[in-house]
Amino acid sequence: MCGRYGLTVSKEELIERYHLDQDAYTLGDYSFEEKEEIFPTTSNIVLLPNKKLYLVKWGFTPGFAKRPLINARSESILEKKTFKEPFISKRCLVPASYFFEWQSVEGQKKKDKKRIAVSDLSVFSMAGVCERYEDEDGNSILTFAILTTEANDQVRPIHDRMPVILEPEQEQLYLDLEADPEKVHDLLKPIDKKLVIEDSQ
Numbered sequence: 001m002c003g004r005y006g007l008t009v010s011k012e013e014l015i016e017r018y019h020l021d022q023d024a025y026t027l028g029d030y031s032f033e034e035k036e037e038i039f040p041t042t043s044n045i046v047l048l049p050n051k052k053l054y055l056v057k058w059g060f061t062p063g064f065a066k067r068p069l070i071n072a073r074s075e076s077i078l079e080k081k082t083f084k085e086p087f088i089s090k091r092c093l094v095p096a097s098y099f100f101e102w103q104s105v106e107g108q109k110k111k112d113k114k115r116i117a118v119s120d121l122s123v124f125s126m127a128g129v130c131e132r133y134e135d136e137d138g139n140s141i142l143t144f145a146i147l148t149t150e151a152n153d154q155v156r157p158i159h160d161r162m163p164v165i166l167e168p169e170q171e172q173l174y175l176d177l178e179a180d181p182e183k184v185h186d187l188l189k190p191i192d193k194k195l196v197i198e199d200s201q
Contacts, residue, residue: 001071002126002146002163005099006115007035007045009123011053014095017123018047018171025053037100040070046128046144047093049175056092056144061133072129074147074164074188078181083145086129088181091174093125093166094146100200103158114158115200118165118193125171127164127188152190154197165191 015022027045038044043055059068062082072083102111118124127147135141147164155162166174170187173179 001101001148001159001161002099003040003070005038005094005096005126005163007038007095007123008097009095014045014053014123017095018051018093020051020053024051027053027055030055041068044144045095046130047095047125047175048130049091049177051175054142056130056142058144058146060131060143060145061135061141068143069145071148071161071163072145074127074149074185077129077147077188078185082131083129086131086145087185089177090130091177091184092128092130092144093171093175094128094144095123096126096163097123099126099163101155101159101162113200115198116155116158116162117196117198118191119196120193121168125166125168125174127166127174147188149188149190152192152195154195155190158197162190164188165193167191167193 040058043057045053046056059070061068077083077087098115098117101114104111128144130144132140132142148161149164151160151162
């Protein structure tokens with residue numbers, strides 16, 4: 001799963017990383033401070049298929065859910081009603097510098113918190129999907145969820161799931177809403193790159 005992540009780069013670095021126009025963002029009064037730890041239900045930066053950065057709230061809020069749905073399993077995303085249509089027509093990229101997972105320690109209740117980054121990418125893209133829901137006041141709110149997959153060999157000792165991290169050369173296809181959904185679904189595999197795993201307080 002992915003329950004927290006960080007994004008510690010500037011707006012200029014993001015624009016360069018994704019080859020965007022200088023005005024390719026709609027972030028309101030967002031101060032763009034470094035976000036060392038990003039939590040569910042907060043509004044965070046995502047890249048939409050129109051190649052612009054937006055602030056979007058983390059967590060789908062369908063009426064049946066007791067809590068926001070922050071993750072979607074990639075293996076069944078084309079089968080689940082809540083996520084199928086967003087995957088087909090409302091995909092997004094979630095920029096991150098690293099994500100967190102918690103590792104169980106034998107004989108202890110407390111888990112070790114691990115920060116996991118991609119060794120050769122200061123910013124990587126987690127696969128995401130978007131959907132609109134109404135808040136308590138009837139306002140339409142755009143939300144996102146992060147896709148997860150089975151853990152690769154490096155993450156498996158910590159947790160059995162991890163976010164889908166796309167290779168940079170896969171990002172354009174993932175954002176292409178005209179592409180065959182089955183072809184896009186083939187991208188949703190554990191990343192095959194060296195990860196940097198560190199203890200985090």
